[in-house]
Amino acid sequence: MSSIYHGQLTVTIFGQSHAPGIGVTVDGLPAGERVDLEELQAFLARRAPGGNPWSTTRKEGDVPEFLSGLADGMTCGAPLAAVIRNTNTRSKDYSNLKDIPRPGHADFTAQVKYGGFQDVAGGGHFSGRLTAPLCIAGGICKQILARKGIHIGAHIAAIGGIPDRPYHPVQLDLEDLQAPAGKEFPVLDEGAGEWMRDRIAQVKEEQDSIGGVIECGVIGLPVGLGDPMLDGMENRIARLVFAIPAVKGVEFGAGFQVANMRGSQNNDPFYMDGDQVKTRTNHAGGILGGITNGMPLIFRAAVKPTPSISREQDSVSLSRKADTKLVIQGRHDPCIVPRAVPVVEAAAAIAIYDALLEQERRR
Amino acid sequence: MSSIYHGQLTVTIFGQSHAPGIGVTVDGLPAGERVDLEELQAFLARRAPGGNPWSTTRKEGDVPEFLSGLADGMTCGAPLAAVIRNTNTRSKDYSNLKDIPRPGHADFTAQVKYGGFQDVAGGGHFSGRLTAPLCIAGGICKQILARKGIHIGAHIAAIGGIPDRPYHPVQLDLEDLQAPAGKEFPVLDEGAGEWMRDRIAQVKEEQDSIGGVIECGVIGLPVGLGDPMLDGMENRIARLVFAIPAVKGVEFGAGFQVANMRGSQNNDPFYMDGDQVKTRTNHAGGILGGITNGMPLIFRAAVKPTPSISREQDSVSLSRKADTKLVIQGRHDPCIVPRAVPVVEAAAAIAIYDALLEQERRR
């Protein structure tokens, strides 16, 4: 398998960066769910590049055509399929990747895995562009979840060590959750955002790139989503978030901080809030035993610096079996983090809606 | 679904802490693979509690009986099934969990999810005891991988902020990899280990518990295991490692450190070592585009402090819908990290052997 999520929903991602198209099929969506195409387009636009100093100057339309699965703007029970045509590709930029692999990219591993038959243009199936179909699937799930009162948001938690104000793990509300999505540079704290953008500008001038952290929050979740062991919410979300090519770490709630904590600190005490069971702290990130506990679900993903940088780098010639130098041509994001924010939301939306569908079944 | 890994191998974990037994089925193992039961028992013993100050004084035999899948000590092509009988259970310790959920445990979420029908004794299916069958499946995979020259090891990377010497990401060799497994307290640096044990002893005296980090390394991997997007090695390993109840974060290679790095730092330059392609650094943790690149595969898992502590804690009575106090009886690990080390190895072994079987198919 490769690019398939197989649960109550089956999501299949296909396409290569310079193939005729990229796209997604989603099987298992209930019939009768409205898909607001305008809202979906706005969601996709948050991932699309262009028009600002911190992303590549390539333009990607990212306008999906729905080939099937909809009737009169509603899901009809049949598998949904959406395609984005690839245009504005500059194939000449990527000519010698089969011989001289780019550090930090999949060029070398794909060459060995696929015996040289891989589509190397633009990174082929490994291109970050393949997160667009993930956003189509996730964007639809996000719309459906929102109608059920479950809201997902994300923001840049840090770039190059500069932190944004974090989501409040207990009091996270809809306003804070959604505020970043309304901004071109999705942070909570404008001052932090300005500092980050300065850092990105500096990095770009140095022909370099920089990494960051994305924090995602979900509110309005019922108690009971997810399953023990291999299909807990952590497993499901991690599996989907690691589908984003640059992600190298995922943590929930207090995350790696739990390693420094005592049980008496880390345990979230229960209390009654009216007739609802809540916890006073939320180190668990809203998940106990793999199952949502009704508190905000919080996780973070570490995003590595874009491996495509303009500086000369050390590599090898696979044909000559010799060390060599490499200069990558073309236009690149100096920092992929801002564009990855909606993708993290999309990944979370698929995982959560899938778990919700399963839980609805069990009632 | 709950406790199933479904790939080339299908691993099904079953059992509850106080049910007649716990166990595992493994479908898809090639016929003709020897299972060394003595070696497997030694592996399981590393997870089993007892006999030292940093784990619970409960004794768990953890001797699996193989009901099927073997003939003359070899896999025979039929699904393998192994069962561990539950003995030495103390049911009285856990009587009121359905009413007063333990903080940090799945008592509350399971109560809601299963409508009160869950088996609450000893944590039921959520018990850490369920990692024993995971170790049976993983231990068998580990043996097969070792015969193919692929070796997996893990150690305590930190407890309560006290770090062990990390695995060298580039020069990790078999000796360092396996040294921790030979010790009752699996660390590389004995001094660090002593300091950690002191900390655990102190925490125990304070009726508290403490978390830590486990680092896992894999050497001898061929280039080419794993798939793009949803079945990359990160996705596969993360999904399995999050099956360990206490894990709250997983990171690969430089992990969350990538957020602070430049592309020029994080990219691992390629070079030729004889006719082998290697990288000078290994921030990628041996994975590029989800696919192994032949360098050591390195990841870390954050383990939360045992939620079962003897101190009085705040909780609620679900029946009375009122706040209350809770004192957990029984014997508990003050630190689960040492016993979780082989479980992390087992999780990695399943993920890697599954990817290897898939890759063998594709050649």
Add this chain to the structure above:
Amino acid sequence: MSSIYHGQLTVTIFGQSHAPGIGVTVDGLPAGERVDLEELQAFLARRAPGGNPWSTTRKEGDVPEFLSGLADGMTCGAPLAAVIRNTNTRSKDYSNLKDIPRPGHADFTAQVKYGGFQDVAGGGHFSGRLTAPLCIAGGICKQILARKGIHIGAHIAAIGGIPDRPYHPVQLDLEDLQAPAGKEFPVLDEGAGEWMRDRIAQVKEEQDSIGGVIECGVIGLPVGLGDPMLDGMENRIARLVFAIPAVKGVEFGAGFQVANMRGSQNNDPFYMDGDQVKTRTNHAGGILGGITNGMPLIFRAAVKPTPSISREQDSVSLSRKADTKLVIQGRHDPCIVPRAVPVVEAAAAIAIYDALLEQERRR
């Protein structure tokens, strides 16, 4: 994969005929469903051999032990696991099967597939005995379905060309559906049954065996179970019924008779019965477009004659690569059909309950 059904329910069959045990795990059962063990035992007894002239004189206890998944006699949400110990095995009967394969058995194909590592004793994982765990899983599903008003029954439709009275495709009622289950020899028409038993007795005397057809009916189904194309009720049921080793054909409704029919004959006209939509005939067997239409679901399975016969047969010596003769020792059913009747019900029950769980989810 081999012995796994993977849908809303995941059913894993394990065991070999002469291994320590055989069994099943069932994941995905909702919590809070009562499992009536006495009723289940009665269901398993219908499959068990012994005590009459038309089955082997071997005794199989077939008493399952539930290792997990139950608490106080109810499903608890955790995966269910049940084991039947193998006893009363006569290993000496099957000594030379690795060299001289039995015609009509899997000895030869297993030898090649598993490279000689297969467990050959008693047919190993290919033994008809493995239908016992299928009956455990199916028997539980059947109980749950009955509580929802969905009833499954089956009978011997024919043995060696002697037909029983068929289920009425439109007027099938609970009495006819369940009558066969109450008899040691499950037919509707006693006269036909006597004739069949005479035929079996004759065949047995001739050291031969004989095949037959089993017809299964399901009433009380809601409209809407099943999915188009690959997960229609035909696909699901066929996949499960072909798990019964001797089945060589499956047909729904008019089945192979449709090949001789006109559209004007085969189409089932709709009419209103009160406010319910019904069809006047039921050539569709209750399934339109893969989806139940509320009429009785009817299908038939062709069961081949037991391949184990006492007569001398032609075979080969794999080691000597030469033709040879074979006489199979041991006790065998002259006709497997009567014992396969509950297995067909079990297969149908799993398929139908799985589809019901999926449909409940979609509402």
Add this chain to the structure above:
Amino acid sequence: MSSIYHGQLTVTIFGQSHAPGIGVTVDGLPAGERVDLEELQAFLARRAPGGNPWSTTRKEGDVPEFLSGLADGMTCGAPLAAVIRNTNTRSKDYSNLKDIPRPGHADFTAQVKYGGFQDVAGGGHFSGRLTAPLCIAGGICKQILARKGIHIGAHIAAIGGIPDRPYHPVQLDLEDLQAPAGKEFPVLDEGAGEWMRDRIAQVKEEQDSIGGVIECGVIGLPVGLGDPMLDGMENRIARLVFAIPAVKGVEFGAGFQVANMRGSQNNDPFYMDGDQVKTRTNHAGGILGGITNGMPLIFRAAVKPTPSISREQDSVSLSRKADTKLVIQGRHDPCIVPRAVPVVEAAAAIAIYDALLEQERRR
């Protein structure tokens, strides 16, 4: 789930008859396999309607566009996606299907299942047109299998009771296997074919339709494909063949005839042919214990008469809850059997290639 086959290959069918397009994704194809688009087009043409008296006069281009998965005409390791645009649709023919369901169609069951949100035009996702993407996937598998010496063919075994000469179960050779594919009306015996066409012409004149049987054969299979119980070749093939909307029965080898046979007749005696193990008869249809035995694999599928007929039929008005009459407008195949022949081949090709990929892995 609905339209997904999930094994070593994952095949996802999408589309509705009158949606913008229909198509398929295939994940898991090894890289480096040539796809001969011309040969594929010729294969699809066998399924496409038009130009002769026994099929609808609608024209369907059925020219797939490959959006991804290919590079330079070879599979590249990325998921393959192909789309066929829907043109020449006559939406007005199908206006009142939501109220007055057509007998023998999925109109009623889809209405209930999808709550009225289904896409009813042209049968939506239930249209026979959805077998075109199945043929794309199967056609590619068939090409790859042929290069490995595994050949698949099918022919009309009977229409309305008029039989073609059957495939010889033991001596089936490439010539007989492929001869039908070269003909517009795919039979072995021309005389039988003429008689069948006369019958179809007569049926058409009577505004009626007629059913038939398709026989499929596979030669060149290695011993060892398929798995016991739930993933035997019978299970796999049946699951895929029942994806063809009109199929109501599937049988292997002697099929339903086994019900009338003795074990001494039905068992296929082994003998040595040089150093190859063969069987003198082939009642097993090349499958023992779910696993190929190296003999020709033979199965038959019963195809119901096209439910769309021009005669007035009895139906109901769902809105008025009253009986009514229905006359279906539009152009229809009087017999779907000839066009379904390549679809059966496609279904078999997917099942067999999937099993081959799995078996290659296990060696």
